[in-house]
Amino acid sequence: MSIAVAQVRRDFLVAFRARADAVHPVAFFALTVVLFGLSMGPDRQAMGELAPGMVWVLALLATMMGTDTLFRRDFEDGTLEQLLLHGRPLFVAVLAKLFAHWCVTGLVLTALSPLAGLMLQVPAEGLPALAGSLALGTPALTLIGAIAAALTVGLGRGGMLAAVIALPLFVPVLIFGAGASLAAASGASPAAEFLWLGALLAAALTLAPFAVGLALRVSQEY
Amino acid sequence: MGRFTTWFHRMGSPRWFFDLSRPWLVGFLAVGVTLLGVGTVWGLGFAPPDYQQGDSYRIIYIHVPSAHLAEALYVAMGVAGIVVLVWRMKLADMFIAVTAPVGMAVTGIALLTGAIWGRPTWGAWWVWDARTTSVLVLFFLYLGIVALRQAIPRADQAGRAAAVLAIVGTVNVPIIKYSVDWWLTLHQPASITFTAAPAMPPSMWVPLLINMVGFYALVAAFLVAGLRNEVLLREADAQWVRDWLERAS
Secondary structure: OHHHHHHHHHHHHHHHHOHHHHHHHHHHHHHHHHHHHHHOOOOHHHHHHHHHHHHHHHHHHHHHHHHOOOOHHHHHHOHHHHHHHOOOOHHHHHHHHHHHHHHHOHHHHHHHHHHHHHHOOOOHHHHHHHHHHHHHHHHHHHHHHHHHHHHHOOOOOOHHHHHHHHHHHHHHHHHHHHHHHHHHHOOOOOHHHHHHHHHHHHHHHHHHHHHHHHHHHHHOOO | OOHHHHHHHHHOOHHHHHHHHHHHHHHHHHHHHHHHHHHHHHHHHHOOOEOOOEOHHHHHHHHHHHHHHHHHHHHHHHHHHHHHHHHOOHHHHHHHHHHHHHHHHHHHHHHHHHHHHHHHHHOOOOOOOHHHHHHHHHHHHHHHHHHHHHHOOOHHHHHHHHHHHHHHHHOHHHHHHHHHHHHOOOOOOOOOOOOOOOOOOHHHHHHHHHHHHHHHHHHHHHHHHHHHHHHHHHOOOOHHHHHHHHHHO
């Protein structure tokens, strides 16, 4: 377990010292919320009906942007090589790394989402489900996005390619996440969607770190 | 070594494949063209019209085989991906390289024919139904593999990266398969299953079956031809390729 604790502590320290990496996705999210609010016209009712799904898409894109910096710094300064060589379970190290990353991106987005929902006229009864679905959904998105980030880390400009690879894989999470938010905002019970989100997160937690580890090993050969 | 392991190791040798595969190419091509000709003429010209949909249902003779292949080819790539990562077999890597664009094309055909059929039947070119959406996602999954391969300059590394992605993407294929049952929206459940008698009369489903086999054979011919090209490209420096080129020219 010590490898997990050490990895999380180290990544928190790096995130704190290189704050821009964590701030950029959140700023991107806030800005796209503003752009969306401005582009929708003055009809508050129509905006409130569309907004839960839209906040979900914006949070998804911000998470996607965030995964771009997940391995890049470590790849460039050689830390990634040590991660692959240290001989302890790579699965645990990768999971710890993604947990630390999620705490500074996905968790912040989740915490900000009720505010974004409020600004975009989401009815009050929809806000807990919006935040709750993002709390379950953003870790799954981080796990899946990390696979694309790991596959493209060695390529000079991997960002757009990583998006092309990861976005199709995000679809099931988006369907149930946005579904939960929309259901709650319209007064229906989002329980079924929450169960599906939980199932997707459980599957991503157990499978994605393997794929990330494999992808990192492939990328380290460049 | 047992006979199977010998065969397995031989299979991995590009040269062995190249020497053997020419008759396969001719065979698949002949079977594919013949069956597609028979099935398409029968299906479009002689099968009875549907009592509800009239003649518009006839697009299934193209749509169903291509949609079927779109899923099957992706699963085949996933299996090849495991072979690449576990046994580092060159031929499996080449298989992914050749299959991704072909798979993208058949997925495109499935989407296009589905849209053309949807216009008279559902009243819209495109509907955000679970299954149509999943096939669109499948198209983008193929695109991702093609894009990733093109972005990585070293062939063996591109192959292993694409293998990882193919395995990850294969997780999506069951979601496609079962999405109809999960969300049960507009798209009807599969009409032909292995476990129950089809709801269509034989005069409708026999040409469909013929076209299905024809599509598979034709795509197999494309894949063998593509693999042969890929072998020549990758082994261009080998002596046997130079000898072969000399004899061929």
